[in-house]
């Protein structure tokens with residue numbers, strides 16, 4: 001399923017002035033969903049599923065090339081094992097490869113022991129394939145909630161020095177409404193971790209994510225750009241994220257839930273909304289603002305504050 005990049009998408013890059021923003025791809029298959037019952041919920045069935053991830057990721061790589069940018073690809077270990085050449089190519093072409101767990105399970109549904117093993121398995125595959133340090137982590141479904149803060153010392157013990165798992169707003173799976181919005185240092189018993197929260201904007205006094213995933217598919221381009229400008233005006237880099245399937249309107253479909261199941265039906269609708277227009281919006285965003293890897297952004301962005309994990313809660317350090 002090769003998708004050519006159209007002429008309109010490859011127009012010259014004319015970025016606005018503003019800080020470098022992070023561009024992230026959560027590198028997983030089209031069926032790695034949460035909250036939708038499907039024949040692929042069980043990892044034992046994954047080998048039987050059709051695959052779109054390589055072709056869709058190649059489209060994202062071409063869009064980044066056109067914008068003269070590199071991104072951070074948070075990779076599911078199982079995907080890396082199935083498609084090693086894709087991961088080698090990402091590393092070779094200067095993208096950052098980060099970790100998105102091996103089996104794509106929510107952190108707050110795992111025990112610390114399960115999390116430890118899953119993280120170790122994923123890092124072993126990615127470090128072997130790239131031959132590079134893999135030290136950035138994003139939890140599946142942004143599932144580092146307050147009750148899962150036990151994961152941070154485990155991450156640090158495995159060499160993770162940057163975490164981008166938290167959306168500082170209310171969400172379905174993860175999200176912490178009062179989490180800091182700026183990059184900060186988190187002190188753990190195993191050493192420091194830099195936390196770079198996903199971008200949110202303020203609408204009617206509420207924090208709303210705008211720059212990735214379903215929000216990017218749902219929101220008009222003007223609102224997305226407004227969100228970046230709000231963060232830049234406050235001296236903060238933005239962070240955008242997307243899944244490869246979100247620019248592919250021809251992907252296979254999961255089974256539609258029965259209509260009487262309103263919750264899953266809404267989830268299903270959200271999972272597939274605006275697949276046909278997201279690629280155009282993404283290309284415009286990449287042309288309008290400046291993007292790089294998480295590592296590049298954190299090497300120059302202001303780090304605001306130090307926090308510690310006293311008694312399992314985030315506490316501002318002196």
Ligand SMILES: [Zn+2]
Nearest residue numbers: 026028140141
């Ligand atoms: Zn994911």
